[in-house]
Amino acid sequence: MGDDSDWMKLPVDQKCEHKVWKARLNGYEEALKLFQRIDDASPEWAKYQGIIKKFVTDSNSVAQLKGLEAVLAYVENAHMASRTVGEVLSGVVCKVFNQPKARAKELASDICLMYIEIEKADIVQEELIKGLENKNPKVVVACVETIRRALCEFGSKTVTLKPIIKVLPKLFESREKAVRHEAKLLAVEVYRWIRDSLRPPLQNINSVQLKELEEEWVKVPSSAPRQSRFLRSQQDLRTKFEEQQAVAGSDGDCEDVADSAPQVDPYELQDPVEILSKLPKDFYVKIEAKKWQERKEALEALATLAKHPKLDNGDYGDVVRALKRVIGKDTNVILVSLAAKCLAGLAFGLRKNFGTYAGNVVPTILDKFKEKKPAVVQSLQEAIDAVFLTTTLQNLSEDMLAVMDNKNPSIKQQASLFLTRSICLSTPSTLPKSLLKPLCAALLKQVNDPAPEVRDAAIMALGTAMKVAGEKAVNPFLADLDKLKVDKVRCVCVCVCVCVYMRTDVGVAKKGKPGAEGGAKSKKPAETKEIVETELSVEVCDELAAAVLPASCVKMLDSSNWKERLASMEEFYQLAEQMDIGAMPCQALVRMLTKKPGWKETNFQVLQLKLQVVAVVAQRGRFSKTSASVVLDALVEKVGDVKCGGKAKDALTAIGEACSLSWIAEQVVSLAFAQKNPKNQAETLNWLANAMKEFGFTGINVKAFINHVKTALGASNPAIRAAAISLLGVMYLYMGASLRMFFEDEKAALLAQIDAEFEKMQGQTPPAPTRGAIKRTGGQEEGEECKEEGVAGDIMDLLPRTDISDKITEDMVSKVGDKNWTIRKEGLNEVAAVLSEAKFIKPSLGDLPITLKGRLSDSNKILVQQTLSIMQQIATAMGPALKQHVKTLGIPVITVLGDIKNTVRAAAMATLNSWVEQTGMKEWLEGEELSEELKRENPFLRQEVLGWLAVHLPTMRSVPSDLMLCVPPLFGCLEDRNVDVRKRAQDVLPVFMMHLGFDKMNKATGKLKPASKDQVVAMLDKARDVMPAKSAGPAKAAPTKPVSSVHPAKALAAAGKKPLSKGKEEEDKSGPIFTMVPNGKDLRVKDEKSLKTLKWNFGSPRDEYVEQLKVQMAPCVAKWLQEELFHHDFQHHIKAINSMIECLEEEHEAMVACLDLVLKWYTLRFFDTNTSVLMKALEYLKLLFLSLSKHNYHLSEQEANSFIPYLVLKVGESKDVVRKDVRAIMGMLCKVYPASRMFPFLMEGTKSKNSKQRAECLEELGCLIGFYGMSVCQPTAAKSLKEIAIHIGDRDTSVRNTALNTVVTVYNVCGEQVYKLIGHVGFTPFFCLRLCSPPPSSQIRLNALVQSQQAEPSHVCPVGEFHLDLDLLEQLESDQTSVVLPDLVKHKLGDLLDPVIIPEPKLRPVPTHFDELHAGPSSTINLVISQVASGDINTSMKALAQLFGVARLAREASMGVLKDLVQGLVTVLLDPRIEESQEGQQLIRSVNMLLRRLFEASDQTNILSALLVLLQDSLLSSAGSPKFSELIMKCLWRMIKFLPDTISSLTLDKILLDVHNFMKLFPKDRLRKLKTDMPHRTLQTLLHTLCRLAGPTILDHLSLIEDKSESELEAHLKRVVKSAKTDTETAHMVHSYTSSLFTGSLSLMTDGFTFPSRIL
Secondary structure (H helix, E strand, O other): OHHHHHHHOOOHHHHOOOOOHHHHHHHHHHHHHHHHHOOOOOOHHHHHHOOHHHHHOOOOHHHHHHHHHHHHHHHHHOOOHHHHHHHHHHHHHHHHOOOOOHHHHHHHHHHHHHHHHOOOHHHHHHHHHHHOOOOOHHHHHHHHHHHHHHHHHHOOOOOOOHHHHHHHHHHHOOOOHHHHHHHHHHHHHHHHHHHHHHOHHHOOOOHHHHHHHHHHHHHOOOOOOOOOOOOHHHHHHHHHHHHHHHHHOOOOOOOOOOOOOOOOOHHHHOOOEOOHHHOOOOHHHHOOOOOHHHHHHHHHHHHHHHOOOOEOOOOOHHHHHHHHHHHHHOOOHHHHHHHHHHHHHHHHHHHHHHHHHHHHHHHHHHHHOOOOOHHHHHHHHHHHHHHHOOOOHHHHHHHHHHHHOOOOHHHHHHHHHHHHHHHHOOOHHHOOHHHHHHHHHHHHHHHOOOOHHHHHHHHHHHHHHHHHHOHHHHHHHHOOOOHHHHHHHHHHHHHOOOOOOOOHHHOOOOOOOOOHHHHHOOOHHHOOOOOOOOOOOHHHHHHHHHHHOOHHHHHHOOOOOHHHHHHHHHHHHHHHHHOOOOOOOHHHHHHHOOOOOHHHOOOHHHHHHHHHHHHHHHHHOOOOHHHHHHHHHHHHHHHOOOOOHHHHHHHHHHHHHHHOHHHHHHHHHHHHHHHOOHHHHHHHHHHHHHHHHHHOOOOOOHHHHHHHHHHHHOOOOHHHHHHHHHHHHHHHHHHHHHHHHHHOOOOHHHHHHHHHHHHHHOOOOOOOOOOOEEEOOOOOEEEOOHHHHHOOOOHHHHOOOEOOOOOOOHHHHHHHOOOOHHHHHHHHHHHHHHHHHHOOEOOOOOOHHHHHHHHOOOOOHHHHHHHHHHHHHHHHHHHHHHHHHHHHHHHHHHHHOOOOOHHHHHHHHHHHHHHHHHHOOHHHHOOOHHHHHHHOOOHHHHHHHHHHHHHHHHHOOOOOHHHHHHHHHHHHHHOOOOHHHHHHHHHHHHHHHHHHOHHHHHHHHHHOOHHHHHHHHHHHHHHHHOOOOOOOOHHHHOOHHHHHHOHHHHHHHHHHHHHHHHHHHHHHOOOOOEOOOOOHHHHHHHHHHOOOOOOOOOOOOOHHHHHHHHHHHOOOEOHHHHHHHOOOOHHHHHHHHHHHHHOOOOOHHHHHHOHHHHHHHHHHHOOOOOHHHHHHHHHHHHHHHHHHHHOOOOOOHHHHHOOHHHHHHHOOOOOHHHHHHHHHHHHHHHHHOOHHHHHHHHHHHOOOOOHHHHHHHHHHHHHHHHHHOHHHOOOOHHHHHHHHHHHHHOOOHHHHHHHHHHHHHHHHHHOOHHHHHHOOOOHHHHHHHHHHOOOHHHHHHHHHHHHHHHHOOOOOOOOOOOOOOHHHHHHHHHOOOOOOOOOEEOOOOHHHHOOOOOOOOOOOOOOOOHHHHOOOHHHHHHHHHHHHHOOOHHHHHHHHHHHHOOHHHHOOOOHHHHHHHHHHHHHHHHOOHHHHOOOHHHHHHHHHHHHHHHHHHOOHHHHHHHHHHHHHHHHHOOOOOHHHHHHHHHHHHHHHHOHHHHHHHOOHHHHHHHHHHHHHHOOHHHHHOOOOOHHHHHHHHHHHHHHHHHHHHHHHHOOOOOOHHHOHHHHHHHHHHHHOOOOHHHHHHHHHHHHHHOOOOOOOOOOOOOEEOOOO
16 A cells, blocks of 8 residues: 555656556546646646657556557647657557557557547558558558548548558558458558559459459449548538538538549559660660561560559650651561550650650651551550650641641541540640641641541541630631531531540540630630621522612612712612611621622722722621622722722721731732732732731731732832832831841842832831721620730741751761861851751751851861851841850850951851840850850950940840859950950940949959059949940939049048958968868768768769768868858859969878868869869869879778769860870879779770760770789779770770770780680671781781881871771782682683674663652662663763762662663673774773672662573573673672672572572573583572571571472572581682682673682
8 A cells, every 4th residue: 555655646747657557557547637628738738748658558458558548638639749649659550559459459540540630641651551561460450450541531632542552462462361351441442532543553463352352342332432530720621511411411512622532643653663774785786686576676675664654764865766766767567566665655654754755756656657557557546645645736736737738648647636636635725726727727628638538537636626625716717618518527526525535544644624615714815706707698698788778779789870879879888887786787788789780880989989888897897707708809909990999998908907907918919919910919019018007017927928029029010019119118117137038039139129128117116006906796896816926926936937957967967067178168058058948947956056166166267257157047047046046056156256367257246246136135144154255365355245245235224143254354354465455345344334333343353453453443433434324224323423422432441441351361361271170081981871961973963962062061171261162153263272282282181181072072173164173173183192192192982982983074075185184183093092993983984975085994994904914904804804895896986996905905914815805795896806916826927018018108007006907908808828729710712702792671661650650769760770771871871970979879779770780781891892982991991880889889689689680581592692691690700709798788588589580490401501501600609608608597588489399499508508518618719719800890891701610
């Protein structure tokens, strides 16, 4: 009892921590009562915050149960309960969920839900999911059950589903039945909230479990679930929900209160998978392999990876380009289909991240729809649909419109179908009129297409557009469509179901409620309510007119008495003026005016009244374009009338107000030029010029008008030309100088008149529009186009622009960058031609900006001026969009202003002004580029730039803050040695002050030297007195007077402060710059290893790295140095480096203590673009490592890892001086850091995309191996050398040569072992390697050849760095000293004197409809080749030269054409008249050269087949000459010689078919009966050579032979393969013999013709 009395007296909180369980039980009971009665803000709660966890972890089960009740009350009532959630729940999961008592688990679950109610759902869910990893299945079951309860009560918005779905499959794999059961219940609950979105993540669970789940899911009610418990922040919703439940008694009225199931995208539930690193290493090699099986392997590997539903973002550019190449160019439809599936997988997996590649692949897919195979078309449809989900229809509209005009009906059909599916996924807001208009125009063309499938697809697309955008939006575009087709469109609109055509698992990527209702919800101010009216019949018009006009009036309209007609028209006019707008039948009234005599009225008074009636009806009635079409023709016809022309113009103006000027102007001009009346044409143009001033320029179809104006300018009538020039003058007011580009091709005299008109308009501003309202239904008026298009927009945006990026080809770019200046000039001419043709261009220029930038620094000044001229063209053609090219292409023009030649500087300044005219000055002043240019100590550049700024800065209302960066160089210009520079600087000083203010500029003088500062301050004082006022606010200039009045006092105050501030500054910088922090470096290393700080590893430095370094350096460096080191101005960095250089030796120990931080700061400088800072940093680093080596310091791993990788990056710098310093630093590094550890960093550098970096790293590796030996190679010599040897096959010459040099160095170190270390690295690297280090047995011979080459003055052997000597290789190959020639059979040559019987060439006639057939290059080539058979030798030779000058074209020649060609050329050689001719020998040489080029350039399969067929024909022909056959065989032997090089490009199936046909006509017995056995030997040699090169696989190439069993060829090949012996002697004889046949040119006529005695 005594013990009880002890704890009974204790406070409640102490009882709860007592050792005795009864005391704790009593404490929990009292705490429960306390928690239920105390106020929420009571301080009592704080006492239990630290001990509340012990309530749930009590070791006594009875006390624990009561403690759980107390905790539940605490969480429910305490205001600080949210602070305890983590520790309490960890105890609940570990100590309560494993209890056998159900009451304890129930209370624990209630505690979890209560924590969710007080807004801690994320922590609760995290702890419960952690509990799923517990080994005790009871804990897992309780955690799953609690999660299910939380989801059921609070809903999926409160409980995050993604982590739950992620662990569900693992729960289904549990061994415990209870766990699997609870997992099933949880899966059913999740299914209630997200429905089918749960299916994809659970597809891989056990099939039995999945079947059970499917059965349970079917039982789930279809009604949307709603949360039944609310968070504290949702209590108002709870109250409303309960009230509505009580009143309505159903869930249907609670949509706005209770939380319904949100739309869940299965994609968001997936974890992204990174697949780029999982691609096969040879993926890009195989995807371009010649064998389709290898390409298929690569695509299948990618397809497997692309099946992942969600892919990690990365650089997929190379992969997409490879797939695009396969889809666009591969002829194997299986691979095309597979590539399309891969593309679809990537698009589905990347979603929006794929949008950047969409524009590149869509045109290729659309073009590939020409393929007719259904499987391919389906794959392409799936791919393009998937791509569309990643972008918008607006982005793809240009590509869509481009293929709409394609001649292929399949492409047009599929494009329309794709457009239909795309529109289905659009909404009225994503389908604006600006997009709908061009799409409908293109579809209307296809509606009238001859192909029915194209028409149907177009109608489907139009109907779908009408369904989505609404009939009001689409109907105006259908005005010119016949009624039958309009009905079809409307039928589609009614029947079509706007649904998702794409994959169902895409989710809510594209949302929207399509339909006509959606169209009505769009913004009303943006609508144009155009009056649409159907055309009425004459009878209907008469009835409507009779209803509003008196019968007498109607009757007298066609009276023969002009006075009656006049009286009738006067009455008509009065009635029209007084008629009610709603009751006015406009179309009927204007049709009444056409009654006889109609518009051929002879009385001008009556005619004037008719024109006035038209104007009144158009002004007052609901006048439609249909009504306007009734009278437009007549109005245009009367425009040129002397008496009625003015009234006709008024009527046209009224119709323009009713139907928009943009429409009527185009109609009127077209009608005027169709009538061919010069007076009407001239007056129409005059009316249009005046109308533009009244209506404004908005909505005008500029391109159409320019075409009409060009027609007018070419008219013979001077009045028409004058009117056209006047119209151009008005257009010039709106369009500016860009208008002139359209007329540069006109004659000089006409262009002078146009320029004179433009000069008159210069300085004038276009008048404000006074007309242009369109009549509305209720009489309201609103501008038609101004609110849709945007009146404030730049008028230049109305011009149609051309995308020239496709025309800027790689060939053109390479020409512009060629080493030969003539080729560079040719490339620039091509660029200028492209720009001239395009007139107005889009901002996409491809690689042209970078290329042109290089030409601005060309050594040839003529090319520099030509480049500047092209840039002026670009400025005029591109317009305001030029802004994006200012930094890349505009700033380099400023550099040209420093050229020594006046003409170049003048051209640069003209270019600069033309760019500024389009872009404005803001982009030029932003950033550091302009200040960097001013820092160049070039007097010409400074003069021009300062003068340019003095002109343009005063016109600016505001300037970027970066203009302050130009102030220091401006001060430098004030003290420049050049007097002109100083004068220009003084002139621009007031302008700078106008924008920046005197105080800022005066403060900037603090950085100057004392002597300079006094002079500059004096100049600033003078400039302040003449400072101009800003154009935006002249009142701001007023304060200048009082400032100047107090200036002397301020000057005295400033003078008194100067010594103090200067002394203070010197005092601040007098101490040490480095501070030694004990164990600071070790602590930083420890923090980095424990991940407390970021590891110094990045591609480019982010802000968090800079901030971390700044914090770490703060205790290690002086405060002023810290500010200099992290200042935004690079000049402060230079000052900091200078200070560090000065203190390098004095503060060595302190510097070493923070060396890791110093090196990290210098790595940041490697990413700076300022060369001055970089050079200064490298200077310090050289001194630093020299000092470290003197003190025998060795870098730590952390210091090396944070510095050396970034130093290796700079080794590939484009500037030689930088690379030189970096290489020097690397040499010093080896003295303070082991070379073997340097080696891996350099090896990593060889993997860079920068070829200079690869070459420099390889060279440095060679130096390390040469100096330190093979032990430096890490991890092993063999692995390192294999990676180095791979670079021998690099595309870049310098990399190849450097890799060879490195291997040579290894060879010098370890000798022949290098081949064993390298192993197999491919044929090309190994071949080059053998050439660069020949074995000792051939060294003497190689040296002799080198000496012989050195003796020739025309050849100089390379010295130093190794280079492949092609001439030496050729001499080695042709050297015959060690070759033993076989005995050759000598034939009688007397037959050459016999008369030659020339076989008649087989000419093929040119097709009669060739113009319709020459769609591709093949037919054009065949026509050119067929001209070789012309009777005129010159024509033949000219055609050949034209054809075979381009190798790509030569490969297009077919076998038949090549056969005719070779036959013709050989026939020419055999003609005896050639030897008699004076030019005979020259002709023979020309034919021989052409034959040689023919054999090299044409398709090897076709030419070999042609020779076989020729040999066959010549042997069959009894009238043929034996010399002809001999020459053909000679050609075949030459082809056999080069088979080892060309075997990969041969189609063996075709060759073997031709051999089969030959052997079929000439069996072995028949061949032996010929006069000579050489055809037999030639054929045998060809077959044996093919067998030797192809091996046993040659038997797989007999697929084209129908009956293989009866073929002699198959039996012969089997015998050769079975023997499986390589007759090297025979091969050597063939090579030697064929080499002797063709040395130099192909001398078929002059060489002796002998064969070996035995070939096989």
